[in-house]
Amino acid sequence: MTEIRAVGFDLDGTLFDHLNSATAGVNAFLRSLGVEPTDAIRTLWFSAEEAGYEQWRSGQISFQEQRRYRLNLVLPAVGIAPPDNPAGLDMLFAEYLREYRAAWRAFPGAADVLISLRASGIRLGVLTNGSQEQQVDKLQAIGLQGLVDVVCTAEDLGVWKPDERAFEVLAGKLGVTPAECLFVGDHPEQDVAGAMSAGMHAVLVDHYGEHAVGLKAVIDEGIGGR
Structure with missing residues (x-):
């Protein structure tokens, strides 16, 4: 042997x-936007994360684009209009990243x-x-x-x-x-x-x-x- x-x-x-770190991160991020997180919203967030990540892994989009994809999918679902430009999306996603990293x-x-x-x-x-x-x-x-x-x-x-x-x-x-x-x-x-x-x-x-x-x-x- x-x-x-x-x-x-x-x-x-x-x-x-990752699951508990990201859950804490997205909860804090949503509350900073005035949105109370629910199981349905968290499920949508993680579904968007998985879908965007797979698009990045398969070479369809860049790593930064998969982050923008997530915001563009989730924010309208909670009644928030996402920024209409990449720089605005990146700045907003950085807010989530700070909360996520704090929970690592x-x-x-x-x-x-x-x-x-x-x-x-x-x-x-x-x-x-x-x-x-x-x-x-x-x-x-x-x-x-x-x-x-x-x-x-x-x-x-x-x-x-x-x-x-x-x-x-x-x-x-x-x-x-x-x-x-x-x-x-x-x-x-x-x-x-x-x-x-x-x-x-x-x-x-x-x-x-x-x-x-x-x-x-x-x-x-x-x-x-x-």
Whole structure:
């Protein structure tokens, strides 16, 4: 049986609590506009985020344009006319970003898991489909950047998960073969299926589910249950 010498992680939804950070951010942002957030408005926000993000990932629009797309979809739904120019939209989105960033948090125990793995001699990396600048900023803000050896973003690599080439690059930067790497993520296709297609071992983590067990238990299962 091949020894696991490295563990790779997705970021949003795996190490970084994007859902609760973004929920706090959008609640504060909407209230600053005089709108009381509701479940329906938050659902629309996250749907617009996902749709715009996919358009960016597939190369249809720029990263900044996917942010403008979100505002243009959500603001009319709450009775606010969005700015009619890109600069105005960007300035308004910056207000949301300030609230979002203020709420950034790692999942409980994430730092302890990374520290424990490194102490056992395992190399650690992050592979994320997010933008280079923002994802590195997140890792710094939540105190995790110094706990991983490698950070790979799809924007920097030019390939997005679940493309097996992204996982192969991660393994190479970690100095291991894909078979010696365990990948941990919250998306069945982008993370688990993608990693396995590259020859990695992979486990799914669900921090928000009814039976969430946390990173340590998932990793212990991934390393010990092969």
